Amino acid sequence: MAGLKPAGLKPSGLKLGVLISGRGSNLQALIDACAQPGFPAEIALVLSNKADAYGLERAAKASIATAVVSHRDYPGDKPAFEAAMDAALRGAGVELVCLAGFMRILSPWFVERWQNRLINIHPSLLPSFKGLDTHERAIAAGVRVHGCTVHYVRPAMDEGPIIVQAAVPVLGTDDPHALAERVLEQEHRIYPLAVRLIAEGRVRVDGERVVVEGHVPGTDAALVNPAA
Template sequence: MKLAVLVSGRGSNLQALIDACAAEDYPAEIALVLSNKADAYGLERARQADIPTAVLSHKDFADRESFDEAMSAKIEEAGAELVCLAGFMRLLSDGFVRKWRDRLINIHPSLLPAYKGLHVHERAIEEGARFSGCTVHFVRPAMDEGPIISQAVVPVHPTDTPDDLAARILEQEHVIYPRAVKFIAEGRVRVSAERVLINDHAVPDGAMSNPAG
């Protein structure tokens, strides 16, 4: 399966996908890394791995819809079948999300539906959450909503700063994102009544990871 990965920054989840795709038995390859920022380090990661890149500045477009249409054209030109958001800091238009419905995934640093949006680690600590984590989900028009594919649970320690918690969660993001893509590329994932069903998976390698267990 050919992937298009959208980034706006350092691209650590992109690197996790690059590393996964380097394995001979991994069922996907990255056909394009696209960014809305020319200085995004994720583009350099792609160049180092000889992956095609593209830059489209949203500032060059009159509105979100025309920018998203240009992104779609680049993605289709690359032959991508699945779009992976990896720190892409732009809200997507409803038209883009509809066009790529069930072929567009995101990773969010909380256990959705808890802590949607920004400043998730600060909010989890402030509210005394005992556990947090990360979620891979299909994208829907509303922010941080959509059928959940995979999650990982991470403990929140009493002494945690937001940076401490973010670093611990990021480690698990790098585990579950490539795994979710693998399940999709193998044809084991389907959406029914806005819930994800994953076929033929053993419990240890399934849709929930609990490193704290």
Template sequence: MTTEKKRVAVLISGRGSNMKALIEAARSPDYPAEIVGVLSNRAAAPGLQLAEQEGIATASVAQSRFPSRDMLEDTMTQILESWETDYVCLAGFMRILGEDFVERWAGRLINIHPSLLPAYKGLDTHDRAIADGAKEHGCSVHFVTPGLDEGPVIAKARVPVLPDDTPDILAARVLEQEHLIYPLALRDLIEGKVALPER
């Protein structure tokens, strides 16, 4: 019995390597999602070109074109709805989303973050882990809620922090794990194995 794949949109700001991992996972006939659109806040994001080469719909929306964040995010929602999106995955999307947008997609909006949350919310996670002398670092897939990187965690992957690590070397080791756990976490969400707790 084949079940219909859920329609997933990915939000990016850059190269879209986690987006690519999701696209590759979705090629499998037994994966429960298809990537139907990629939306960026940067028209020059290299990931948009990659998505176009895969035959996936793309769009870009720059904050500079809108008088307010609400108007920008209303437009984002219109685009996502035009793709008949069921779930939204943030993959290096470098904007903090407003509460209305987050609530609109609550329980269907997830993000991958390069730290073992709740440690190192925000930016420069690898630099901060090394500076703190952390022995362990990694990545987390979490539900997006109005607080920055505060939503319940769906999946984590851990990597050791080695004595000669630089932020770039550590980031590369973490990124390998991101590409593994993001498709697994999305599968678990779609298959109902995880859900956003009632708040």
């Protein structure tokens, strides 16, 4: 594991650990949200399995602590790789782990260790189009509505209680890139929303279903189909 790079974080609210592998656009949405006055969470650590992930630069610019735990340092030893990630997260005092383009499948051990404290954002309206190439598959299937989902992570890929979804229309002129860009705009809206709801204590897991307690002004549309 690369050494932790400390940064001056002001203590405020739920401490997040964000796992990335690449450019970190959803990480940036969380950084921007956490910088807003009154937002009930802060990013305690950005952790990547790739030392050249651009998201690490985003974190550094925002004075957020970063760490690299490369899977290549643990060839054939996934338990040791995940144990190192777990140690880094716990060492930073992380309370909620947010997957933001983290391109490694997590083992049941890691998922269960962070049970109901590990969330992901997926570019489809789950349970439809799990896995990769969601936009291509949505267009090929002829669906009229597509979107994105923030959910609690479970051992099976792209499964778990749904916290927030956002829908966008699939247009007749769409190609995968155009559809992806429109969905990404909504990802950047609903990931911070999901974190806010959790940090405010409004999210309760009942079996394998999420119940959002109380009313958050201005979020009704976003929970189903955000307005433009």
